[in-house]
Amino acid sequence: MCWIIITSVISLTLFLIWAxxxxxxxxxxxxLCKGKTTKKVVTLTFDDGPDKEMTPRVLDILKEYNIKATFFLIGKNVEKHPDIVKRMxxxxxxxxxxxxxxxxxxxxSSSKQVNNELENCDEAIRQATGKSPKLFRPPFxxxxxxxxxxxxxxxYSTIGWSIRSLDTIKGRSRKEVRDKVVAKLHPGAIILLHDRCEKADELLREIISAGKQNGYDFVSLKEILNIKAYEN
Ligand SMILES: [Zn+2]
Known part of the structure; x- marks a missing residue:
């Protein structure tokens, strides 16, 4: 009987951690973690920006390849660098x-704190661009x-990912990160990257290049999920 209770408690704990x-x-x-498609299309998402140094370089590369990405922005960073957000x-x-x-x-956080975190980020984005976001990605x-x-x-529509690059983990080489992302490419994939990481620009170029070599097109999240990104 005792073992049944212990096993149940462990199972419940594991379930809650996973949940x-x-x-x-x-x-x-x-x-929403991936698109339903059989076409070889994938989309790039970047978290935690804008970063003063790296985000403009990432934007330069996206422009060079004419790829539209999605940036999940931290409100405080938006307040610091509104011009980069306008450029996006x-x-x-x-x-x-x-x-x-x-x-x-x-x-x-409490319910009030969570609501403030969401509202203040929206407000920073509205101040910078006039847009009210309808897409959200939870930190971590x-x-x-x-x-x-x-x-x-x-x-909001909540956006996850189907390929986590783990680009923020110290000690992993760029090649390791790139190879892992490329090995996991699949139709409708949502790729998670961070534009605050050192050499995020070089990693991006390598992922685009390897993805294209494998026959993948990099398209907008809107095309992958068919959703609205803003209030109006
Ligand atoms: Zn984050």
Missing amino acids: SADIGSNVYLKT VAEGHIIANHTHSHQGTFPM GVTNPIIGNAVRKRG
Whole structure:
């Protein structure tokens, strides 16, 4: 009897960890992690920007290849670099909400704090561009019932990923990251990258080049998911 209880508690704990930590679990929040298509099309997403140094270089490369990406922005960074965000919009990229301050404690926040994080990021983006985002990606991909409720109430579509590059992990070579991304390419893939990472521009160029060699086209998230990015 005792073992049954212990096993049940362990199983429940593991389930709750998975439900919170796996962006694709869909337990607390319906999350779109890939497109339904058989065509060899994929899309690029960048989190945590804009970064003063690296984001313009990433934008230069996207422009060179005429690729439209999606940027999940941190509100505080938007306030610091509104011109970079304006450039994203002018060049046809999608901008989206990734909370205002992206704190490690976000998953422990109260309902009011979560709502403020979402609203303040939206406001920063509105101030910079006049656009009200309808797409959201939770920091660290972590969700819980409080985040789930706040996001639903505000009417966002939550965007996950199907290929996590793990480009932020120190000690991994660019080649390792690139090879891992390329090995996982599949029709409708949503690729997660960070435009704040050192050499994000070089990594991007290598991923585009290897992806194209494998017959993949890099298209906009709108094309992959057929969704609206903004309020109006
Ligand atoms: Zn992030």
